[in-house]
Amino acid sequence: MLGLDNNLALIERAMEGSVSAWERLVKRHERLVFNHALRMTGNHDDALDLMQEVFMGVYSNLHQFKQDGNFKSWLLKITSNRCIDFFRRRKPDHDADEEPLATIASDQTTPEDAFFKSTQNQLVMHVLTQLNPDQRMVIELKFFQNLTFEEIATLTAISTNTIKSRFYAALRNLKSLLEVHHVAS
Template sequence: MSVSDQEILALACIPEEKEQAFSLLVKKHQQRLYWHLRKMLIVHEDADDVLQNTFVKAWQNLEQFRGDSSIYTWLYRIATNEALNFLNKKRAELINNPEDLEVLLSKQLDNDPLYTGDEIEKRLQKSVLSLPDKQRLVFNMKYFDNMKYEEMARILDTSVGALKASYFHAVRKIEALINQELF
């Protein structure tokens, strides 16, 4: 049985049904959010931890959800912010490490037993990892999640023009990196 976001929000307003509403919210959105986070963080355990933090934040702030956007858009924004904060924390931990975070994530991608992509997909993922966080985020949202620029603008609180420019530059960098590896 598929439950609508409106039904979940209505249940959340009833104190004795709030936990069930939250359970339905998690069940409905966890898979899509997990894969969004996994593309940003690469490591399953990190994506899982950030996903859990995302739902904890959503649970704590459910009453503040204004309904200006869909619940998924709201959750996606929370997850994105949590992922960016996580990456910044990881970078701060590596401040005295000669390897940067992207190199570390690339190595983890090579050694990940859960990674099922072929060599071409791995090359694409490594190229995407070389992008700055915001460009990587925009690229993942557009290329992998097939999001419209307008929805991305709502989630990231920025203009469509800025997103198009960011995506354009990301694609150019990825193409250059892949071409450099091929020749």
């Protein structure tokens, strides 16, 4: 039997009805899901709602997880799909940057450094929310999840060339948007 710390063992036990195994699995991956949803939506509350939706859906469909697959990739794919669904059903006038990411690194030494870092994070989150959802997803998976183009293509069931095209289009758009804010050189 696999060790309890292994995702597959936790999944097996959760499918058998173990609440503690399910809670451990959620605890292990909640930050990953939340951060992915936050970067996709740019809104803390929306990310929390999406995280809850994702884990409710995962729990209901845990039996569909292929034991030979990568649980993290499966979870990211579900999260990405939920985010895309969120954008499809969102009202057009919704302000996606109501609560931007304002994470301040713990190694900040001065209030000025903390303010600058917070302002930069807010600007980046604001600019990311201006990308279309497909481009935002590719940027999120490439930069924040450190996936390769091939991994993104597999995860999203989109060709590698299309992923690369979206990625480079997103970079061009980001550069233009940052230039508007006088950030890029």
